Amino acid sequence: MEYFTLARVLHVLAVVLWIGGVAMVTTVIIPAVKQMKSKEEQIETFEKIEGRFALQAKITTLITGISGFYMVYALNAWNRFLEPRYWWFHTMVLVWVLFTVVLYILEPFVLHKLFKKYATKNPEKTFNFMHKAHWVLLLLSLITIFGAVAGCHGWFFF
Numbered sequence: 724m725e726y727f728t729l730a731r732v733l734h735v736l737a738v739v740l741w742i743g744g745v746a747m748v749t750t751v752i753i754p755a756v757k758q759m760k761s762k763e764e765q766i767e768t769f770e771k772i773e774g775r776f777a778l779q780a781k782i783t784t785l786i787t788g789i790s791g792f793y794m795v796y797a798l799n800a801w802n803r804f805l806e807p808r809y810w811w812f813h814t815m816v817l818v819w820v821l822f823t824v825v826l827y828i829l830e831p832f833v834l835h836k837l838f839k840k841y842a843t844k845n846p847e848k849t850f851n852f853m854h855k856a857h858w859v860l861l862l863l864s865l866i867t868i869f870g871a872v873a874g875c876h877g878w879f880f881f
Contacts (some may be wrong), residue, residue: 726793726797727793727794727797728796730790730793730794730797731790732785732792733790734787734790734791734794736786736787737782737783737784737787737790738783738787738868739781740779740783741763741779741783741784741787742756742861742864742868743859744776744779744780744783745780745857745860745861745864746861747776748773748776748857749854749857749858749861750861751861752769752772752773753769753850753853753854754767754854756768756809756850757847757850757851757854758770759773762796762842762843762846765846765850766769766842766843768845769842769850773778776834777826777830780826781821781826781827784822784823784826787819788819791815791819795812797862798817800812808874808880810870810880811867811870811871813866813875814863814866814870815860815867815871817863817867818860818863818864818867821863822860838853
């Protein structure tokens with residue numbers, strides 16, 4: 724198997740695990756946690772699940788970034804960032820940067836402490852805000868996946 728094919732396979736697998744996990748957290752886990760009766764149970768359950776997923780997300784975003792960069796390099800496709808019809812290249816980078824900053828910088832150094840502080844004071848408001856933020860990230864990710872798959876198969880919107 725050539726390196727480019729391996730990079731594409733790893734890229735797709737990593738995106739499936741990463742964004743699939745985001746979808747699970749957004750559509751199943753957060754709504755289930757919000758239904759729990761005690762704030763202590765909500766916080767403890769969410770932190771256990773999210774903490775385990777954070778490791779998976781860190782690994783898969785790293786694989787996604789390395790494989791994506793390699794494919795752009797191997798194809799010498801840098802000029803696609805200058806063409807509007809390849810808009811999903813920009814959104815792939817945007818989504819990747821957003822999640823990478825959150826996972827590697829904001830979550831461990833800022834968001835974890837803020838979550839504990841605000842979830843203890845007002846869990847309903849905190850989980851509602853977090854749920855909305857997850858929905859925004861998930862929808863942006865799904866739009867990006869849609870555009871990337873369509874564009875890779877010649878379906879351009881411009």
